[in-house]
Amino acid sequence: MARLLEFLHAVKSDPSLAAPVEILDHDSTSQDLGDVEVDIEQRTFGSRFTAARYLHERLSGTGLGNIDQDRGLWAWLSLFYFEELCPPDKKGKRTPGEDARWVPDSGHAFRYYRHLLAGPYRIFHAHRTNPERAMILLCGPLHQPGDIVEQLASRQELVTNASLLATATALYLDGTTALPKRGAASTEKLNDRTRGKPGTVRRLVDVYKQFDLAWDLYSMETEAVITLLPTEFTRFRS
Template sequence: MHVRRFNPSGIEAFRKFLRTCRDAPSTPTPWELLESDEFTSLTTETIEIDSRSFDSRREAAEYLHAKLGIIRAESLRYDAGLWTWLSLFYFDQICPAVAGNRKVRNDYTYIYMPRESRYFYRHLLFVSWYVQHIAPSHNRLLLDGPVSQLDRFTAEVIKRLYLTRIPAVFEVLDRVYWDESTKRAFSGVTSPGKVKAGDLLHRFPIRIRQLEKTYDLQSLTADQLIELLGSEFQQIR
């Protein structure tokens, strides 16, 4: 199918479906909206995409980058109509039905709200593409999960724009928090309860804010930044 984008009426029609589906989980998906001239328009660039499954956010990110690469990244960041249309196109992937019923999450999970919104990173397809865009390497902590969920680690990193603007931060995160034995982040580093030495949820953001008052974090290598973080971040293992 050729990629299209929802107009405001199309977004509202999709929102209405989400609301109905929360109350009646077996509500049929309105696939007809995808090619409706009333609710959508073709993108200026001719882009064809396939109905397919994604085993991980990484697969989704790589596929979307390949297909949408003809569009400027800066334009994609603000294109609510396109990302919301893609949510409906891949709705079986991001909101899978179990025994014919779907568990529909908050609207911002499927309806993209651009970067001015505090929820921009919550959109499941956008966040996959965005992580690949800003962190083409050292991204296994953020892209190896299922496309139908947003894990706590990814959410805590991406919502803090001051972190993602530091060039070395993704390599630092990978070296500090990746547990080679479990192939995931170390246990407890995103727990909302008691503060844990070197954790991601509390201590890492605080330490970065402290360091940026004295150092130009934009110019530091991963080795330099890890050294400045201090011993508590070397004891997580």
């Protein structure tokens, strides 16, 4: 993990540096899984959902223990899929971002969800019976999680709320582009406090919490929940 972070810090100023893939199977920087066999192939995923589904299929049921919390495992996978997680821009520059995107920060759940692979995997696993309902958090490319992930994955009670995420997906996911609709995560400043603009994701969270006091939202169909929402959400309903 230290070698990986050392490389990521260096590649910001020298994008020509090659990823140190040799440390993936070197005795001093890797650990043999023993009797556990996991078949992970080099491939391009194209989206957070595809990556999460693939890794869930390959890792679940293998006998690996404590997958969610294995920082070394997710750091290893991050380096293995480095090219897709940190593609160069038109000028050849790479922007790895903060360390938590590569080595999970186990001290804070929000920062753990910022990991480019462990984050989508955890969301998929939490909603594995119907992962499509969480698509608003699993759409888009791996290297660009987006503002909605920042807003909804910041708290455990939100990212695991099946009814809320199904409602958010129905409202804000563009069926044509398979990406969030424009303006879904917009915010504004009010007295030095950030709040969501009318009809946006942050407003949905606020309104949902209010309605949850009077309605059993978990037992309601998604469309029924949407019909309860005030008119500020009208522009996202189609």
